[in-house]
Amino acid sequence: MWTCLADGRFLFEVGSRSEGTFLRFYDEIPEAEVYYTDDFKVYDWLPFNRHVKGARGKAKTNRNEGRHSILKDKLAGLRRKTKAYSRSALMLCGSIALLTVKNNWI
Structure with a gap:
C-alpha cells in the first residue's frame, strides 16, 4: 500500500510495493x-530537482508515517499473518476510506 x-489530503493506493503500483x-x-x-528505489520516478530522499527526506515524512501507523493499528487487513479480514482489495479500500473520513483526513 x-x-x-x-x-x-490523504491519498492512498492499495497494492504491492512494486514499481507498477507506485506508477x-x-x-x-x-x-x-x-x-x-x-531511499526506496521506485522514488527515482519523482522529479530529481524536487526530491529530497534519505535521512533528510525521512525526517519530513512523520505525519504520513503516523497516519500509516494508525491504519495498521485499526485495520486488521494491514497486519501480517491474520485471518481477521476480507482479502478483497475493494473491501480494504472501503475500510481505509471510512477510517479516513472518521479521522477527518480528507
Missing part, C-alpha cells in the same frame, strides 16, 4: 514543490 499527504499511484499525486521520501 502507498500513502501520501498532499495539499491537506499508478504517481499519476494521482498532485504536483508539489518538494517530495520527501526515504
Whole structure:
C-alpha cells in the first residue's frame, strides 16, 4: 500500500510495493514543490530537482508515517499473518476510506 499527504489530503493506493503500483499511484499525486521520501528505489520516478530522499527526506515524512501507523493499528487487513479480514482489495479500500473520513483526513 502507498500513502501520501498532499495539499491537506490523504491519498492512498492499495497494492504491492512494486514499481507498477507506485506508477499508478504517481499519476494521482498532485504536483508539489518538494517530495520527501526515504531511499526506496521506485522514488527515482519523482522529479530529481524536487526530491529530497534519505535521512533528510525521512525526517519530513512523520505525519504520513503516523497516519500509516494508525491504519495498521485499526485495520486488521494491514497486519501480517491474520485471518481477521476480507482479502478483497475493494473491501480494504472501503475500510481505509471510512477510517479516513472518521479521522477527518480528507
